[in-house]
Structures are given as C-alpha cells and as structure tokens.
Amino acid sequence: xxxxxxxxxxxxxxxxxxxxxxxxxxxxxxxxxxxxxxxxxxxxxxxxxxxxxxxxxxxxxxxxxxxxxxxxxxxxxxxxxxxxxxxxxxxxxxxxxxxxxxxxxxxxxxxxxxxxxxxxxxxxxxxxxxxxxxxxxxxxxxxxxxxxxxxxxxxxxxxxxxxxxxxxxxxxxxxxxxxxxxxxxxxxxxxxxxxxxxxxxxxxxxxxxxxxxxxxxxxxxxxxxxxxxxxxxxxxxxxxxxxxxxxxxxxxxxxxxxxxxxxxxxxxxxxxxxxxxxxxxxxxxxxxxxxxxxxxxxxxxxxxxxxxxxxxxxxxxxxxxxxxxxxxxxxxxxxxxxxxxxxxxxxxxxxxxxxxxxxxxxxxxxxxxxxxxxxxxxxxxxxxxxxxxxx
Ligand SMILES: Cc1ncc(COP(=O)(O)O)c(C=O)c1O
Numbered sequence: 591x592x593x594x595x596x597x598x599x600x601x602x603x604x605x606x607x608x609x610x611x612x613x614x615x616x617x618x619x620x621x622x623x624x625x626x627x628x629x630x631x632x633x634x635x636x637x638x639x640x641x642x643x644x645x646x647x648x649x650x651x652x653x654x655x656x657x658x659x660x661x662x663x664x665x666x667x668x669x670x671x672x673x674x675x676x677x678x679x680x681x682x683x684x685x686x687x688x689x690x691x692x693x694x695x696x697x698x699x700x701x702x703x704x705x706x707x708x709x710x711x712x713x714x715x716x717x718x719x720x721x722x723x724x725x726x727x728x729x730x731x732x733x734x735x736x737x738x739x740x741x742x743x744x745x746x747x748x749x750x751x752x753x754x755x756x757x758x759x760x761x762x763x764x765x766x767x768x769x770x771x772x773x774x775x776x777x778x779x780x781x782x783x784x785x786x787x788x789x790x791x792x793x794x795x796x797x798x799x800x801x802x803x804x805x806x807x808x809x810x811x812x813x814x815x816x817x818x819x820x821x822x823x824x825x826x827x828x829x830x831x832x833x834x835x836x837x838x839x840x841x842x843x844x845x846x847x848x849x850x851x852x853x854x855x856x857x858x859x860x861x862x863x864x865x866x867x868x869x870x871x872x873x874x875x876x877x878x879x880x881x882x883x884x885x886x887x888x889x890x891x892x893x894x895x896x897x898x899x900x901x902x903x904x905x906x907x908x909x910x911x912x913x914x915x916x917x918x919x920x921x922x923x924x925x926x927x928x929x930x931x932x933x934x935x936x937x938x939x940x941x942x943x944x945x946x947x948x949x950x951x952x953x954x955x956x957x958x959x960x961x962x963x964x965x966x967x968x969x970x971x972x973x974x975x976x977x978x979x980x981x
Contacts (some may be wrong), residue, residue, distance in 0.1 A: 605943065609938050627954075629959070639831070640867070659684060659860060669872070670872050677821075689824065690795060701756065709750055713948045719946065757791060766911075766942075768915060769909060770800050799886060801909060802887075827958070886958055896970070903973075939953040
C-alpha cells in the first residue's frame with residue numbers, strides 16, 4: 591500500500607470529531623445524548639439569508655465566481671470591517687474562502703514551510719497545530735497560565751522566540767478559554783511581532799461574542815499591525831452558516847497573494863449563491879446576533895456557578911466566545927473522561943487535550959451547540975457524573 595507523505599505523520603483528527611462519532615452511534619441506538627461538543631451553533635441560518643441564497647440559485651448563480659470573491663459581497667464585507675472592526679479596507683483586501691478554516695490553512699500554507707516555527711498561545715483551537723504540521727512547519731506552544739486567566743504577556747511570547755520564529759497566531763476571543771484580549775495584551779503581541787518581524791494570523795471567529803464590560807479589539811487596527819496581519823472571519827457562528835462554508839481573510843493585497851495562489855489551485859472560488867447569502871447576512875438585520883450573544887452571556891454564568899458547586903471542578907466565567915472550559919482534579923485523562931461522560935451521563939464534551947498539552951485536565955462545554963435548556967440539563971448531568979466520581 592502506498593505510504594502517506596511524512597507531513598501527515600503528526601496530524602491528529604480534530605478532538606471535536608472523535609467523541610462526536612461515539613455519541614452519534616449511541617444516539618442512533620436511541621440513547622438521549624446531549625451534544626455540548628462542537629462549536630457550530632444549534633440555530634439555523636436566519637430565513638432572509640436562506641431566501642437570498644435560494645433567490646441567487648433560481649437566478650442562475652450556480653456556476654463559477656471570481657477567485658477572490660464577488661465584488662458585491664466583498665464591498666459589503668469592507669463596510670462591516672470599517673464600521674465594526676475599525677479597518678479602512680478596499681475590496682482588494684478581502685479574499686473570500688470556503689469557510690474560515692480553509693482561509694487559515696491558506697495562510698499557513700502560503701507562509702509556513704520546513705524549519706519555520708509558529709507561536710501558538712495555548713490552550714489553542716484544535717486545528718492551528720495540525721495546520722502548521724500540514725504546512726511542514728513547527729508548532730511552538732506558548733503556555734498561558736490558567737491562574738492568570740490565560741492573560742497573553744510579552745514575556746510568555748518572548749520566551750519562545752528563536753531565530754526560526756516566523757509567525758504568531760492570535761485567536762481573539764479565544765476558543766476554548768473564552769479569554770478576550772485587552773488592548774494592552776494585543777499591544778504586547780504587536781510589540782513582539784514588530785521586533786521579530788513576524789507574520790500575525792489573527793482569528794476573530796467569535797468577535798461578536800463578548801460579555802460584561804468587555805470589548806473586542808481587532809489586532810490589525812492597532813498602529814503598525816495592518817502590514818503584517820492576516821485576519822480571519824467566518825459566517826459560521828454569528829449567522830449560523832456552518833454548512834454554507836463561507837469565510838474570508840483580510841489583509842494587505844501583497845500579503846494575500848500567496849494565499850490567493852493556493853486558493854486558485856485548490857478550492858478555486860466560493861459558490862456565488864453562497865456569497866449572495868453572505869451579502870444578505872451582512873446587509874440585513876443583525877438582531878439575532880445580540881439574542882444569541884445574550885443567551886450565551888446568561889448561560890456562561892449559570893453553567894460556571896453550577897460546575898463550581900462540585901468538589902473537584904473549577905470553572906472561570908468566560909469573558910467571550912461560546913464555551914466554558916472547566917478544570918477537574920480527577921485522575922483521568924480528558925479523553926478518557928469525555929468518553930466516560932458519553933457512556934455514563936449521555937453528554938458529549940470536547941476533551942481538553944485537543945487544545946494542546948495545556949488543555950489536559952480540562953474539558954470544553956459548547957454553550958451554543960444545543961438549546962439553553964439542554965445545555966443546563968447537560969451541565970447537571972456533568973455535575974452528577976463528577977459527584978459520582980467523588981464516591
Ligand atoms: C477559533 C475557530 N477558528 C475557525 C473556525 C472554523 O470555522 P469555519 O471553517 O466554519 O468558518 C472555528 C470553528 O469552530 C473556530 O472555533
């Protein structure tokens with residue numbers, strides 16, 4: 591049998607998928623399983639967006655699109671970037687991609703090669719490390735301290751810099767920790783990036799999901815950062831459009847060029863009717879985003895409070911994103927515990943080990959994967975599961 595390329599050797603399947611497969615098998619057997627694993631929302635795409643996609647299909651937008659993306663969609667995106675992200679961009683600064691995961695992969699593939707090190711503040715989203723591996727680069731973990739609520743510091747980053755460091759990945763708000771980086775933290779990242787001439791890949795998937803008095807700041811809008819930053823956006827969370835596969839990468843045109851080359855020879859373009867739906871999403875009512883954010887805002891405190899009542903569980907209240915990321919003291923790996931929670935409690939969570947070594951000893955609860963009452967019921971089941979472990 592032909593052997594796979596070496597760059598595949600270290601690539602692991604997404605932690606979110608492994609537990610989900612077992613859960614689906616049990617659900618098919620009739621078990622009542624509560625899914626708190628994947629980040630994709632339980633909501634469906636709002637009707638006016640679906641209608642715009644269908645109208646585009648009926649109008650014949652069924653074939654090719656421009657590789658960079660439809661002008662109308664990119665113009666709508668540029669307006670949103672100016673009003674919400676404080677970025678004055680032209681449509682040429684936007685590369686439309688089939689989901690943001692693909693755009694992030696283009697960024698790695700376009701810039702990272704053998705011998706290049708990529709700094710990943712940990713815990714980190716499941717795919718960054720794998721995408722660096724797929725690009726034959728070296729992922730370098732920057733462990734952040736849970737005691738300091740995963741604050742991003744100049745010193746933590748500086749300690750991992752070597753002559754081979756090529757890029758820094760920032761995910762703000764962070765999946766899975768929920769950390770929303772302050773301007774000071776982003777300035778620390780900007781200082782390191784400037785001093786060491788790094789490419790910054792900034793993933794703003796959860797930009798709308800910020801709680802309390804927190805504020806989301808786009809790293810590329812800070813002085814000096816635009817020229818070295820590729821910023822990733824998706825329609826998966828705020829518009830419940832995971833299945834449409836729609837995202838984009840924003841940056842200076844020159845910086846986007848290598849990504850465009852990879853895109854043109856792989857996915858080619860994003861379906862034009864999908865982009866028409868995306869334009870309707872951007873230009874239409876945004877009220878649902880606030881409703882979904884408020885649901886998560888209230889769930890995050892209730893879920894954390896309930897978990898903190900259980901001996902052996904601690905959960906900080908997330909500042910943003912759509913997850914709780916509790917720590918447990920039980921002497922089991924997070925992968926074992928996640929499997930055991932499916933079998934014994936009928937709840938699917940994501941094992942913390944999927945977010946890097948720093949994530950071990952934790953598990954992730956997705957607050958938007960199931961309706962609120964099911965999230966609360968799932969949290970109760972998790973609590974009873976851990977109480978039974980205490981004996
Ligand atoms: C941090 C982060 N980045 C990127 C993605 C990918 O989103 P999509 O490819 O659906 O746009 C996700 C999805 O879970 C995510 O959590």
